[in-house]
């Protein structure tokens with residue numbers, strides 16, 4: 361499916377938790393595998409968490425803090441780059457703070473403005489909430505370290521191949537080495553990767569997403585300082601913003617048929633984006649790419665919200681809902697759904713009921729975000745939006761506020777959480 365120069369390969373490297381500086385060489389460092397207490401794994405835990413990204417780590421930390429025995433299974437031996445704009449909204453920052461993650465000490469770049477660029481125009485507005493940006497590797501490293509410190513048994517470098525109920529009605533996860541882990545309750549947090557038997561629907565638009573780091577020319581880095589820029593072009597949109605260490609993250613999505621027109625090649629697609637959006641060309645003038653190839657993913661079922669689940673199976677993060685990327689709200693939703701699912705579990709609320717309540721709580725903002733995303737993909741909107749936003753910058757603040765899902769979608773369990 362991919363052109364010869366565009367692979368989904370993930371790149372080795374590390375930006376260690378606690379490190380403020382981010383150097384090009386950091387992109388190529390490995391971190392040691394830290395697998396906690398593997399020899400002490402009991403045959404059965406109270407909760408099994410499948411996937412150690414944002415949602416899985418957040419849920420595991422919250423459960424361990426309540427004294428639950430939790431095993432988390434993560435397929436990557438060390439946190440890697442993930443395709444993500446790496447924007448952290450106000451709600452995400454609050455949730456991370458509550459989990460003990462101080463993004464400022466990890467070097468996160470503060471974001472104060474959103475700037476929209478399309479055709480030859482650009483308009484900006486201050487964000488109505490505090491925001492920041494941090495590489496996913498730094499964030500995921502800090503989260504998994506916090507999970508281990510909280511007492512979660514973390515098994516890394518193990519991929520879950522199958523999930524099923526046993527005759528004795530417990531969940532059984534089969535790992536890639538053929539061994540199994542059992543628990544009465546499972547939190548499914550495998551993000552964009554579906555487990556066999558629990559797949560989300562197909563993505564009819566066939567979205568393709570890329571992430572690439574750049575070191576910008578000094579004047580362009582100064583121009584991008586404290587801003588998250590959203591760029592519109594036919595077939596998709598992209599965002600560029602500073603992350604820690606003085607580098608910039610360019611993350612973009614495009615429908616497959618537009619990528620086909622670029623011959624399935626990243627270089628051609630990057631050139632086309634800059635041609636369609638001169639603002640991006642200006643930003644990237646003299647920029648140095650920091651990865652040999654972009655990181656890429658396909659199959660992003662934007663707008664998906666899980667309808668229900670089975671008893672003892674709580675679905676969180678991208679396994680619960682997938683919001684259009686331009687909102688920069690996916691991490692916040694992952695943290696929020698993890699927090700709500702933990703509260704539901706502690707209150708003994710059945711997973712199918714939790715999942716249905718979560719769906720109705722998320723539905724309105726999700727549909728609004730989808731509607732806005734459709735608008736961004738419209739040629740007329742691309743032509744007039746920056747002009748309208750210059751005349752009425754307040755609309756950008758309103759849109760940013762309205763599409764914050766977590767803020768509007770609190771899901772309280774039926775009864776107060778039981779402190780067991």
Ligand SMILES: Cc1cc2nc3c(=O)[nH]c(=O)nc-3n(C[C@H](O)[C@H](O)[C@H](O)COP(=O)(O)OP(=O)(O)OC[C@H]3O[C@@H](n4cnc5c(N)ncnc54)[C@H](O)[C@@H]3O)c2cc1C
Pocket residue numbers: 410411412413414415416433434435436442443444445446447448449452518519520521549550551552553555569570611612613660676677678679685687688689690691692694
């Ligand atoms: C193009 C794009 C840009 C985005 N930009 C932003 C942004 O700027 N801000 C924002 O807030 N959100 C953004 N998002 C959304 C955000 O990245 C996701 O919503 C968020 O990462 C979801 O968290 P998660 O925990 O569900 O999944 P993840 O963080 O992806 O974690 C899932 C984990 O499960 C592991 N896993 C997968 N399969 C298995 C298996 N079989 N066995 C064991 N482990 C497994 C993976 O290795 C991974 O670590 C963006 C998304 C896209 C596609």
